[in-house]
Amino acid sequence: MSELLKISLPDGSLREMPQGSTPADVAAAIGPGLAKAAIAARVNGELRDITRPFEGDAELALVTSRDEADALELARHDYAHVLAEAVQSLFPGTQITFGPATDDGFYYDVMAPAGREPFSMDDLPAIEEEMRRIIKADKPLRREVWSREQLIEKWQADGETFKAEWAAELPEDEELTVYWSGDDWLDMCRGPHLASTGRLDPQAFKLMRVAGAYWRGDQANAQLTRIYGTGWLNKKQLDAHLHRLEEAAKRDHRKLGREMDLFHLQEEAHGSVFWHPKGYKIWRELEAYMRRKMDGADYREIKTPQVMDAHQWEQSGHWGKYRENMFVIPDVVPNTADEGALIPDDADWMALKPMNCPAHVLVFKQGITSYRDLPIRLGEMGCCHRNEPHGALHGLMRVRQFTQDDAHIFCTEDQVVEEVRKFCELADTVYKDFGFSYEIKLALRPEQRFGSDADWDKAEEELRNAVREAGMASEEYGWEELPGEGAFYAPKLEWHLTDAIGRTWQVGTIQSDRVLPERLDASYVGEDGERHRPVMLHRAIFGSYERFIGILIEHHAGRMPLWLAPVQAVVATIVSDADDYALEVEAKLKAAGLRVESDLRNEKINYKVREHSVAKVPHLLVVGMREAEEGKVAMRTLGEKEQQFLTLDDAIAQLKANALAPDLR
DSSP: OOOOEEEEOTTSOEEEEOTTOOHHHHHHHHOHHHHHHOOEEEETTEEEETTSOOSSSEEEEEEOTTSHHHHHHHHHHHHHHHHHHHHHHHSTTOEEOOOOBOSSEEEEEEEOOTTSOOOOGGGHHHHHHHHHHHHHTTOBEEEEEEOHHHHHHHHHHTTOHHHHHHHHTSOTTSOEEEEEETTTEEEEOOOOOOSBGGGSOTTSEEEEEEEEEEGGGOTTSOEEEEEEEEEOSSHHHHHHHHHHHHHHHHHOHHHHHHHTTOEEOOGGGTTOOEEOHHHHHHHHHHHHHHHHHHHHTTOEEOOOOSEEEHHHHHHHTHHHHHGGGSOEEESSOOOTTSTTOOOOTTOOEEEEOSOSHHHHHHHHTSSOOBGGGOOEEEEEEEEEEOOOOGGGOBTTTBOSEEEEEEEEEEEOGGGHHHHHHHHHHHHHHHHHHTTOEEEEEEEOOOSSOOSOHHHHHHHHHHHHHHHHHTTOSSGGGTOEEETTOSOSSOOEEEEEEEOTTSOEEEEEEEEEESHHHHHTTOOEEOTTSSEEOOEEEEEEEEEEHHHHHHHHHHHTTTOOOTTTOSSOEEEEESSGGGHHHHHHHHHHHHHTTOOEEEEOOSSOHHHHHHHHHHTTOSEEEEEOHHHHHHTEEEEEETTOSSEEEEEHHHHHHHHHHHTSOGGGO
16 A cells, blocks of 8 residues: 655645645545635645646645635636637637736737738637637646657647747756647646636636737747737626726826826937926926925935946946946047047947936045944935836836936944834825825845845845834735845835725835945945945935826826816806906915916806816816905816805915925925
């Protein structure tokens, strides 16, 4: 009789199972409810098929749909495979390549059969129906181990040139697996998968769009069609996601930016923003707010050059790590009269700064700094340039020229935890002023990095301790550690904001850096009279003004809080006889410090109301002859059905009270 396997469960219990048993067998042994609910398993920490036999004694955690992260990953992976099978079923001769899960769904890259046009949106309804047929057929998903030669032979025989090419490059010593869908379709895949297609909900996915894609991401290779879908565990989740997308489209900051006349983008300055007066008013209010916050926290504001010598970037390490994302210029100008003039091979190079930190070190190094002077907090509304790929640019969210609310704190090792704690509390007040909830993540050391392991150990623990001392290393703040996500020179704390429709945005950061002070030879004189390296804390709260404004526009759907609204009120006339009174009202509102315009056009009042509502003006003060005679206004507030009839003085008092920035109330 063969020896029984010892399977340890999360509750500490032990199950003895026969050789060849699977996690599904353990679930069935525990009870029929779990057998039905279990969809996969973590075996010794590795996510696996529930039908894959144990190789020996193991620790087992059964996965159900309540384990949403794992369940969604599995479902989306399966939807991708079902998509590929459906396309090949409907369109024989289609070649398949790869199809991963994504953050909200899946995609698969395919090549249409010879002589057929690439797949289009018109093909998606039929593909969806075929996917539902495959799901309802409840086809078993079965794992097999194949040799590389078997894979190559299979793909070549089927005319799958892309798969054959990839299989030929797989390492010989790696376990290579395929998954069968029933007995008539297979794909090359590491897995894991659900037990059968029927474990998917046929009403919980939707194909969204098609796009061009190149084989292996190389423009020199064949062009494929990428079919995108979104996939969920049930129809309720799908409907909620589609609703979020609908809301996101309504809130798109690019659309609202046009309607509200805030900014525009154009090819002549691709990746940079043309701010209009109304949009720049939002910027100025944010900048004034942040300056008050930084002044109150004892930061000293500085201004540093836009262009610096390449040698400085080489010394800092950015030239080697970040050169492809920097805009560089020669420190010599060829003679323009000579058409064939070239930049000399030995020319020195300059670069537009992609970040402010090396320049702040140079300011810190001016003069002799004593330990008594520390901490020194240097802040800058610093304009930076990064050569982002053309396809990655996205409105205000991803640009090539941006301005950060940047600061660097130079301190002793003993001061690090306290300075980071203070920053956590400062960031908390800012985000709450803007109505955001947030989560804090700790991004840990990446594989490629500068600095010793001892320094990284110390820096990571300092950040943990600071968040603990701030009382934020808890479930309430979504505390999580992210292995490998730190910068090449330092670990960092990240603030992830949640907006009005549940999306998250990574905004603020603070990094504990011992690398840059060493590379740029920054030092202070310690109590012992010797030179010591400061620790450099890189920190930002808004991140970039451009992106933060984009987030605010989408979060508020353009209806900015009154203190940020570029136009806080419009005085609109019903009849031209009230023009003089409207101008008097406008003048008094302006004298009270409010941002106001008047609308004296010969248009119907309903037309004016609609137009200013589209422009998201918070308050419309409607005046006619009755209001002029009584010294009153009819105040309409955006989003409210009822209007208020107020004396002008009461209206001014109400608007002034609500128009103060949160930190001034």
